[in-house]
Amino acid sequence: MRLILSFSINQKIKKMQLSEIPVRGLGLFSDDNSHFWMDNLMNLLQRFPQLEHPHRQDFFMLLFIDDAEGEISIDNQKIRMDNAKVIVIKPRCISSIDINSKAKGKIICFTEDFFSLRYNNNILDQFSFLHDTSKVFIRLSEEEKNKWMYLLEIFFKEFRLHRRESVKVLRSYLNILLFDLERLYDPSGFIVNNSPKQQKIKEFEKLIEKDFKLKKMPAAYADLLNVTPNYLNKICKEVTNCTAGDLIRKRIVIEAQRLIHFTNYSINEIADQLGFENASYFVTFFKRQTSKTPEQFRRLSNQ
Structure with a gap:
């Protein structure tokens, strides 16, 4: 009976009317950081249970998975937490997160405005893994995982300390991570300035x-x-x-x-x-x- 009831509730949550599928902004995480936020994955759903239910969001989310159990749904794709990877959730996608409370990794959330202020010509359109039709996760080798763990700890420390010119530093770290993801996503490609046709x-x-x-x-x-x-x-x-x-x-x-x-x-x-x-x-x-x-x-x- 308990399993049947649980299944019924999950189905009702899953099959919401469109008007009931909320659009989440970065204000969900913090009122103080309207364009950028990051944290550890541990106890993520206990702190932000809204992420467990289908929702859209108006920002980009990167999930660095080191060690976790569960799955993340993005539109019609389910991603199992079976090994190290970076999961990309783009604005307008419908997603839900179901991971264990002891998950190890980082979550990074940012708006397009936050990144585009880094350089006038450094816009998110340059990164193929952020396009609507690209795949939603990138697997990491052991070497890549260790590199990301190191970079993210420095990144996270900068975010927490709020030192002078911290926003500029955070944009620079984000820039590094996005370029590294682009290399992993398309090893044979390279980023060039948009031609008139591309624009x-x-x-x-x-x-x-x-x-x-x-x-x-x-x-x-x-x-x-x-x-x-x-x-x-x-x-x-x-x-x-x-x-x-x-x-x-x-x-x-x-x-x-x-x-x-x-x-x-x-x-x-x-x-x-x-x-x-x-x-x-x-x-x-x-x-x-x-x-x-x-x-x-x-x-x-x-x-």
Whole structure:
């Protein structure tokens, strides 16, 4: 009976209406640090139980896992705490954290504004592991784990002491960690300053994020970007290996999967939320993109 009751409660928590999925800001952790916060993982959920339930957040979170038990859910992916890794939770993702109270590691939270103030040209768009479609964790070798433990202890000490010019120092440490993660995520790549074409794609992606529920055709975005649809499609292929339409559809699918998995909205309601004319059109679109109907995806994701 106890197991059945626990399962029922967990399912109810998991299947909240979208309006009940809260958006967390850094004020959850501290009123004094509106753009940056870090701490040990030990007793994290005892101190911040809100993280255990599905929520969105308006900041980036890095979780350095040294030794822990449990799992972290990010959208439709579950990450087991089976070895050393860094987990990246990006703004707008729906996540929940379930780790043991004796977990060893660090949590780092920061807004885009905090990092972008480091250098005018050092924006988060440069880091491929922070893109919406990138994987959500990076495994660490024993050597990398030891290096991160050392760096994070220095980082954490600086955060706690609040010394003169501490904010500048914290930005510098964060800069080092992000570049190291980029090397681990893409060993063959390197970061370069955005070309005009790359910058145009970044503008396009930001417009998609803002308007994908209302604007689903590349021509609408091309008009906002003051380019032709053909040119937009051309530079998308050059920079991302995807067409402009592919990028729009990928973003719609991500949001659709979140709504299907984390809410108990009907398919009709989800279609309406995403700006489709009717459920039939949405079902056809979703199946074409994922090879599954929305109902099939819901059943599989809830197993």
